[in-house]
Amino acid sequence: xxxxxxxxxxxxxxxxxxxxxxxxxxxxxxxxxxxxxxxxxxxxxxxxxxxxxxxxxxxxxxxxxxxxxxxxxxxxxxxxxxxxxxxxxxxxxxxxxxxxxxxxxxxxxxxxxxxxxxxxxxxxxxxxxxxxxxxxxxxxxxxxxxxxxxxxxxxxxxxxxxxxxxxxxxxxxxxxxxxx
Amino acid sequence: xxxxxxxxxxxxxxxxxxxxxxxxxxxxxxxxxxxxxxxxxxxxxxxxxxxxxxxxxxxxxxxxxxxxxxx
Numbered sequence: 001x002x003x004x005x006x007x008x009x010x011x012x013x014x015x016x017x018x019x020x021x022x023x024x025x026x027x028x029x030x031x032x033x034x035x036x037x038x039x040x041x042x043x044x045x046x047x048x049x050x051x052x053x054x055x056x057x058x059x060x061x062x063x064x065x066x067x068x069x070x071x072x073x074x075x076x077x078x079x080x081x082x083x084x085x086x087x088x089x090x091x092x093x094x095x096x097x098x099x100x101x102x103x104x105x106x107x108x109x110x111x112x113x114x115x116x117x118x119x120x121x122x123x124x125x126x127x128x129x130x131x132x133x134x135x136x137x138x139x140x141x142x143x144x145x146x147x148x149x150x151x152x153x154x155x156x157x158x159x160x161x162x163x164x165x166x167x168x169x170x171x172x173x174x175x176x177x178x179x180x
Numbered sequence: 181x182x183x184x185x186x187x188x189x190x191x192x193x194x195x196x197x198x199x200x201x202x203x204x205x206x207x208x209x210x211x212x213x214x215x216x217x218x219x220x221x222x223x224x225x226x227x228x229x230x231x232x233x234x235x236x237x238x239x240x241x242x243x244x245x246x247x248x249x250x251x
Contacts, residue, residue: 085230100196109213
């Protein structure tokens, strides 16, 4: 294995420097080495002073208007689906399927499980005015908490209901986002 | 997807699984998301009723659930 020791590498022509070739190449940065060229505004492993950080624990941290550099907690799964008529998924991320158990009673299954069941689930729903029989435009947005089997690492089950009683209702626009 | 996965819970209620476009096949989703040990059937979406007035009364004969078992 050869080793070249230099204090500076600069481009000879143009504005780019290419490392490696078209075949599989690995560029390794030893621990303790920082990409200091980005300091104060860009990527570094120093969360206290830089705009974007990927620390040694794998935490992605950035400022981006927080006012300070802090860990970003991502949306780990999301889905937008129609629960009226023939329930159907409009689009989703990290969701393998939804289960229609009964009127206003659904499960969202995750493609990749959560690390634990202590995530935050944001669930909203509303009807619309274009379908006969729907309660025109009323945003139920109500989660009827299930006593058991609500949160698990691989799925979440929930009910959608009308605030004034305990019945479940289908909704046309159902949105679920899992934050962890 | 234009397929649905039907299974029957131990209490007799019917679960309808709507697969997502997640990179898995409908067969893979069925094995993953149907509760362990329950038999299922994969059908076209057109075979599932759209009138949900009596959704809780839906039923299916066990002999129809021949496409596999949830893992």
